[in-house]
Amino acid sequence: MSGASTPVRRPLGAEKPDQQLLDFVGLNLQVEESQIVEEPPRVSLAREKLLEEVTRALQIGVDNGKKGVNLVVIGHVDAGKSTLMGRMLYELGKVEEKERLANERASGKMGKSSFSWAWQMDGTAEERQRGVTMDIALNSFSTPHRLVTILDAPGHRDFIPNMISGASQADCALLVVDASTGEFEAGFDRGGQTREHLVLVRSLGVSQVVVAVNKLDVVGWDRSRYKEIVDALKPFLLQTGFQNSKIKFAPVAAMVGVNLIDRDGPDGAELRKWYQGPTLIALLDRLEPPARDITSPFRFPISNVFKGSGSATGVTGRVCSGAVQTGEKLRIVPGDEYGIIKMISYDGDNIPWAAAGQTVTLYMTAVDPIHLNVGSILCSPTSVVPLATVFTATIIVFDITMPITAGTSVELFHHSQDTPAYVSKLLSTVDRSTGKVKKSPRVLTKGLSADVQITLRSAGGTGKAYSVPLETFKTNKEMGRVLIRRGGETIAAGRWHFLVLLPWPLSHGGKRDDACLT
Ligand SMILES: Nc1nc2c(ncn2[C@@H]2O[C@H](COP(=O)(O)OP(=O)(O)OP(=O)(O)O)[C@@H](O)[C@H]2O)c(=O)[nH]1
Numbered sequence: 001m002s003g004a005s006t007p008v009r010r011p012l013g014a015e016k017p018d019q020q021l022l023d024f025v026g027l028n029l030q031v032e033e034s035q036i037v038e039e040p041p042r043v044s045l046a047r048e049k050l051l052e053e054v055t056r057a058l059q060i061g062v063d064n065g066k067k068g069v070n071l072v073v074i075g076h077v078d079a080g081k082s083t084l085m086g087r088m089l090y091e092l093g094k095v096e097e098k099e100r101l102a103n104e105r106a107s108g109k110m111g112k113s114s115f116s117w118a119w120q121m122d123g124t125a126e127e128r129q130r131g132v133t134m135d136i137a138l139n140s141f142s143t144p145h146r147l148v149t150i151l152d153a154p155g156h157r158d159f160i161p162n163m164i165s166g167a168s169q170a171d172c173a174l175l176v177v178d179a180s181t182g183e184f185e186a187g188f189d190r191g192g193q194t195r196e197h198l199v200l201v202r203s204l205g206v207s208q209v210v211v212a213v214n215k216l217d218v219v220g221w222d223r224s225r226y227k228e229i230v231d232a233l234k235p236f237l238l239q240t241g242f243q244n245s246k247i248k249f250a251p252v253a254a255m256v257g258v259n260l261i262d263r264d265g266p267d268g269a270e271l272r273k274w275y276q277g278p279t280l281i282a283l284l285d286r287l288e289p290p291a292r293d294i295t296s297p298f299r300f301p302i303s304n305v306f307k308g309s310g311s312a313t314g315v316t317g318r319v320c321s322g323a324v325q326t327g328e329k330l331r332i333v334p335g336d337e338y339g340i341i342k343m344i345s346y347d348g349d350n351i352p353w354a355a356a357g358q359t360v361t362l363y364m365t366a367v368d369p370i371h372l373n374v375g376s377i378l379c380s381p382t383s384v385v386p387l388a389t390v391f392t393a394t395i396i397v398f399d400i401t402m403p404i405t406a407g408t409s410v411e412l413f414h415h416s417q418d419t420p421a422y423v424s425k426l427l428s429t430v431d432r433s434t435g436k437v438k439k440s441p442r443v444l445t446k447g448l449s450a451d452v453q454i455t456l457r458s459a460g461g462t463g464k465a466y467s468v469p470l471e472t473f474k475t476n477k478e479m480g481r482v483l484i485r486r487g488g489e490t491i492a493a494g495r496w497h498f499l500v501l502l503p504w505p506l507s508h509g510g511k512r513d514d515a516c517l518t
Pocket residue numbers: 075076077078079080081082083084114115118131132133134153154155156214215216217218252253254255256
């Protein structure tokens with residue numbers, strides 16, 4: 001089973017290296033970390049009290065009443081996603097002038113000065129050398145009413161698995177399109193990532209989208225070009241399932257910082273002649289916070305793992321459901337291991353608890369880091385997420401050219417995990433316009449809705465089938481969504497309905513969701 005992404009470069013709230021440990025290294029007196037026995041922290045609130053406090057805090061919001069939202073930044077390769085985010089962080093005072101100058105100098109030295117803003121987000125040497133984002137970059141900023149966690153996704157089709165991992169942690173999407181001649185079309189045509197990203201995020205439950213029509217400086221702030229792009233995108237967005245009221249557009253130029261925070265100054269003069277609408281930041285400030293399922297059992301799919309200080313291991317992800325506090329013991333699925341939360345970090349601050357909808361880092365102790373993997377789920381020990389190897393799902397087939405038949409090999413994406421599988425049975429199709437059901441179809445073609453059975457393949461040479469921690473859509477929406485890919489192309493999105501569970505002891509605590517059969 002392969003993890004979709006590499007360790008996060010800049011985890012929210014990542015700690016500085018432990019100075020005491022560094023001193024020991026310097027003196028050649030380093031003690032084995034396993035010898036340092038730390039007393040794990042204890043929980044401070046009873047469960048009812050914790051839920052009361054979480055409910056109250058979420059109602060009033062954090063940091064002077066700000067509500068948190070998770071925003072995935074999507075779009076075709078080179079649309080300007082990282083530049084937009086880098087520039088926005090600077091305009092919002094999240095990037096020091098000296099850091100900006102350092103990026104400008106260093107990118108200039110490499111002959112890549114046009115990427116100097118993107119360097120704020122694209123932190124690895126390889127990304128900077130190639131001028132492409134490869135993995136999800138995490139960052140955050142505040143608007144007057146929102147605390148926005150941003151997940152800057154790669155645009156290149158080779159890195160779609162990383163993009164899926166980012167999108168599955170998001171509540172809203174910021175789509176960046178390149179307005180320059182021919183470039184919008186290249187991204188929007190079949191095979192471009194504009195369409196694919198939009199379909200993917202919508203299938204993963206994202207229902208709000210803000211579109212930044214970028215690089216308008218390149219086309220001389222041509223109003224008709226802006227309108228042409230809005231007119232082309234709007235019907236597609238509606239068709240993909242976004243509601244009209246949840247779609248917003250803003251004309252911008254990320255590179256020169258026009259209409260991000262304001263459009264004052266000479267660079268914004270042309271735009272001011274024909275645009276009086278909101279700035280990009282004003283649109284982001286109105287994003288609706290997600291519905292938070294804090295009373296369901298705790299579920300936390302791990303999207304990144306890194307070494308924290310001392311004996312703790314940092315795991316980053318978005319809480320799908322429930323709430324936890326420091327000192328709580330969590331079960332790691334798959335496997336039989338438990339760990340204890342030593343510390344919780346949100347937007348760089350240590351916080352006492354984390355709840356559904358928040359992207360946080362949990363520093364886990366009392367567990368060997370070998371058991372903490374990208375794609376694993378941390379969950380409440382009293383309500384363990386079941387493991388499944390065969391299940392049925394209702395899928396919507398995307399715009400494919402080669403039909404799906406029984407036996408088709410696929411890659412199954414669930415949060416940050418991709419697993420080899422195959423479509424073992426075609427159960428039925430439903431005509432989406434007439435509602436007519438057809439049993440046992442022979443093939444599935446584009447646009448169909450179908451019930452299929454999916455079986456995970458066996459792990460290379462072991463003969464033992466893979467299993468994934470999942471729940472039916474009815475039990476937990478965020479744990480019940482799946483994307484199906486074949487040969488680097490996303491061919492369908494689905495919802496789990498029925499799990500054939502692994503026998504005890506592999507699936508401790510799991511229950512058949514027979515209600516979903518009806
Ligand atoms: N003229 C102009 N160029 C821009 C603007 N925004 C971005 N660019 C340029 O477009 C190129 C690509 O920008 P990136 O920010 O790396 O694009 P990206 O979408 O993050 O790319 P990937 O993440 O690799 O898909 C860079 O050379 C930027 O300088 C803009 O508003 N105007």
